Amino acid sequence: MTSPTSLTSSTDATARVLAHLDDARPWLEDLYRHLHAHPELSMAEHATAQRIVEEVRGMPGGEDLEVLTGIGGPSVCVVVRNGEGPTVLLRADTDGLPVEEDTGLDYASRVRTTNAAGESVPVMHACGHDTHVATLLAALRLLLLERGAWAGTLVGVFQPAEEQFNGAEAMVADGLVQRLPRPDVALGQHVLTGAAGTVMVSPGPIMASCDDFRIVLHGKGAHGSSPDRGIDPVVMAASLVMRLQTVVSRQISPQATAVVTIGRLQAGTKTNIIPDHAVLEGTLRTYDDEVAADCLRIIERTVRSEAEAWGAPEPEFETFDHLPVTDNTPEATARVRAALAAELGEEQVREFEPEMGSEDFSELPNAWGVPYCYWGFGAFDAEAWSRAEAAGTEGQDFPSNHSPRFAPVLQPTLDTGVRAMVAAAMSWVGRG
Numbered sequence: 001m002t003s004p005t006s007l008t009s010s011t012d013a014t015a016r017v018l019a020h021l022d023d024a025r026p027w028l029e030d031l032y033r034h035l036h037a038h039p040e041l042s043m044a045e046h047a048t049a050q051r052i053v054e055e056v057r058g059m060p061g062g063e064d065l066e067v068l069t070g071i072g073g074p075s076v077c078v079v080v081r082n083g084e085g086p087t088v089l090l091r092a093d094t095d096g097l098p099v100e101e102d103t104g105l106d107y108a109s110r111v112r113t114t115n116a117a118g119e120s121v122p123v124m125h126a127c128g129h130d131t132h133v134a135t136l137l138a139a140l141r142l143l144l145l146e147r148g149a150w151a152g153t154l155v156g157v158f159q160p161a162e163e164q165f166n167g168a169e170a171m172v173a174d175g176l177v178q179r180l181p182r183p184d185v186a187l188g189q190h191v192l193t194g195a196a197g198t199v200m201v202s203p204g205p206i207m208a209s210c211d212d213f214r215i216v217l218h219g220k221g222a223h224g225s226s227p228d229r230g231i232d233p234v235v236m237a238a239s240l241v242m243r244l245q246t247v248v249s250r251q252i253s254p255q256a257t258a259v260v261t262i263g264r265l266q267a268g269t270k271t272n273i274i275p276d277h278a279v280l281e282g283t284l285r286t287y288d289d290e291v292a293a294d295c296l297r298i299i300e301r302t303v304r305s306e307a308e309a310w311g312a313p314e315p316e317f318e319t320f321d322h323l324p325v326t327d328n329t330p331e332a333t334a335r336v337r338a339a340l341a342a343e344l345g346e347e348q349v350r351e352f353e354p355e356m357g358s359e360d361f362s363e364l365p366n367a368w369g370v371p372y373c374y375w376g377f378g379a380f381d382a383e384a385w386s387r388a389e390a391a392g393t394e395g396q397d398f399p400s401n402h403s404p405r406f407a408p409v410l411q412p413t414l415d416t417g418v419r420a421m422v423a424a425a426m427s428w429v430g431r432g
Helices: 004-018 021-037 046-057 129-145 167-173 233-244 246-251 289-309 330-344 363-368 382-391 413-429
Strands: 066-069 076-082 087-093 112-114 120-122 152-159 185-195 204-207 209-218 258-267 277-286 316-323 326-328 372-380
Touching (some): 021 046, 021 413, 046 066, 046 076, 087 129, 087 413, 129 185, 129 413, 167 363, 185 413, 209 233, 209 289, 233 289, 246 289, 277 289, 289 316, 326 372, 330 372, 372 382
Parallel strands (some): 087 152, 185 372
Antiparallel strands (some): 066 076, 076 152, 112 120, 209 316, 258 277
């Protein structure tokens, strides 16, 4: 736990760093607008990575910093060494989503690109990763301007492909652990629905694990007018979808938390043809590895039983895109929370209510086996949010992440992200 004396010292040093924020704000806001208007899909963030490198090289002393690119994809890692002290990893994700923006902003994305399947798709920063890049770059800039306020090593990791679930995994597989200094702690943040100016932080599990799965049901093709001559995988798939709803409701303890969703079901080519197979894809979310393993066993058993009941050929079942639970280390989170309260005010620090969404951030600290803390910061006008919260309509009044209407207010959202990242990092490396 951070002692009162060390916290006061860190707070004083943080104030020295953040004194440069007023001068940096126009640059920060222009950078954010540029990033928002020029999103790129997962593993295609090449222009974004180039812009990050340009911004880093243009910072005070930036030409002498260690900048590594291309670890596991279009990533950028920045190592800032500033004497003896702790090593702190600071992470931002960089990718956008195939969503057509509908915000009405004058800097709205109008980007269209070709995805990996060769399809023309719109692209938008619908999850706010542009704020993550901008605020981490700003935090590094301010820290470089005030090197006398801290000592240690900062490792800025600009990670691709969080939305594709494989960005952190790809970086680890490509030697991240061997190529970067070992951190003492890893820190990350995410803009979320909530009041701008507030942050949300809690110890323990805050985001669920993810196990995506694919099922192929094999039937027997026939004419639509003679279903008795075939084995209909469409009806089999419909029955299976309904049976899978009982995995959680009837076969997992009510004290456990889990979600099973089938998000894709594809079969057939024409109205009067019974196809010979159907493909289902779904996702499992939970906070417990044992619960996840139980659910997957039950899902596979149910799939095979469904096929057997129809006298169908053996089905196929596979899992892919695993993400671990985001499980904030209590000691690290206590230190971060104290730093955020000292910088922003206790009234601006809220609890991070656990959610079933998933994140790959924890794969980075897990690769080293080091503690970490991941927190959120609010995106929307605070007064409007308070009114909606009082009326219980915030879920209807404000778009969620991944919505085509997701558009954080410029300020104080960006300032809050910078202040939070600087304060959290300084709680390890700050000195009086």
